[in-house]
Amino acid sequence: MPFPLNSVRATYPALTDGFAYLDGAAGTQLPQSVIDAMSDAYRAGIGNVGGAFPASHRSDAIVAACRAAVADLVGGHPDGVILGPNMTTLTYRLSRAIAGPGDEVVVSRLDHDANVRPWIQTGATIRWAEVDPVTGELPVEQYAGLISERTRVVAVTAASNVLGTRPDVPAIAELAHRAGALMYVDGVHATPHGPVDMRALGADFYATSAYKWSGPHIGAVVADPALLETIRPDKLASSPDTVPQRFETGTAAFADLEGVTAAVDHLAAMVPGTGSRRERLLASMAAVEEHELELFGVLIEGLEQLANVTLYGKPARRTATAYFNVAGHAPRQVAEHLARLGVNVWNGHNYAWELTGVLGIRDSGGAVRAGLVHYNDRSDVDRLLEGVARLG
Structure with a gap:
């Protein structure tokens, strides 16, 4: 239709x-549905999570619903959805927990700087994938010479935020995984423009930002919960050590998280249909x-x-x-x-x-x-x- x-x-x-x-x-x-969802959350009364009172329980439910919604959008698992203020902040946090001096990280010149500079600043050895300046393509063949047994992470975009280029991420992921490296995929620009299946992409981490797909300014990085269990970020001694909470710093913007869920529901309802979300x-x-x-x-x-x-x-x-x-x-x-x-x-x-x-x-x-x-x-x-x- x-x-x-x-x-x-x-x-x-x-x-x-x-x-x-x-x-x-x-x-x-x-x-309007997203605007209403955020204002309704404030109107109903919300508190910090983990409390004994109804306003806190509402926030608990908001967070859980938001994780489930983002997981549905990208094809991930709710327990692997890390929430934060934006993709850049989350990538800085995760990059420092994943890579460092002695590691090698492959980045590309096609990417938004938020999937480049955080990796450079970890102190890891950086190897560059080059872009064709005429076509705007990111040739896959070059990755065979860039990825080795020393590669810890391959960071690449699912779509260029200025040229729109959609590189062959699954082919790059195959080379990365063959060498035992992790794939960190920036899906910020790709997510609003078509269906997303992070598993089909071969993404170990998939980053997205709700404000690019009719939601508020909230970022998310989605990964397999079992993979997140192996990563130990710096955190407050008093904050939760569970996954994915250990990757989330400070108090969340709970009304905004309600808006994220409403945005996913909005996207799912634009075309009449049946089945799961x-x-x-x-x-x-x-x-x-x-x-x-x-x-x-x-x-x-x-x-x-x-x-x-x-x-x-x-x-x-x-x-x-x-x-x-x-x-x-x-x-x-x-x-x-x-x-x-x-x-x-x-x-x-x-x-x-x-x-x-x-x-x-x-x-x-x-x-x-x-x-x-x-x-x-x-x-x-x-x-x-x-x-x-x-x-x-």
Whole structure:
């Protein structure tokens, strides 16, 4: 069945302001159900977990429900869902517990810096997987020469946050596991754009951020609970030593966790269906991917027809994310011009620090990023193309 775009858009209050929200790669808007879930949590009364009173019990239930929801979204186990303020914070914490001096870690120049710098700063020996600057692809073949018996971790993205490139993560994982290495997969940009199965990817750790898929600013890293039992992070002496709680510092934002569960339920319900929440998520996100890529075809074709536009990357498999520059105009100037026309886009390196260096544009302001998500429609794309054309 066709993606029910109009009914989906109607659930997002922010979309009524008249702007074309093509900034989804940096964070999505929230549906009313998520907003209501968070406010209802505060309205009902919540306390810290582990208490003897009802408000604390509500928080206990919120945390458990959030772990189950994230596990359903990515194909993991609830007991392996580590929750925190964002992916970057969690990756810093986990990297220090997993790797250190004497280890080798393979990182890629395709990745967001949050899956690069934390590993470099562990003191481990770093080996680099290079990206093709023309196609934006991350060739798998190079990993055979990068991974050895000394490799502790291979850190790689499931989708580039600026080029949209979807590297062959399962093939990389096969090489990593053959050498006894762990796979740390950054799924922040990939998760909003299609079905996720972390086991099929070969991810030992799968990182995601709810604000990229219609939730609040909460991050999660999902792993096999048995694997987490073997890892000992630094922690307060008084805090729980159970898994996954030993990886979570401080008091959680319980109302936000309620919003995460509501966001997963929202994604599962966008397309009518039956079955478990996991089954409904797979069907709904498959429809999302089809809708986004169809719309993206219009966007890319339109940008390619503009002689003053330079597009970066042309990977075979990608998310609906375009990264481009307009001749004679700095990326920030393009973004400001489009904002005046009611079109939201991002500009800059977007934390793709290594990649923009490879492309030779990091020091000159990066580029303009337009990222489609499930609530975007043809009028959003047309307004962007018309706005860029005016700069010609």
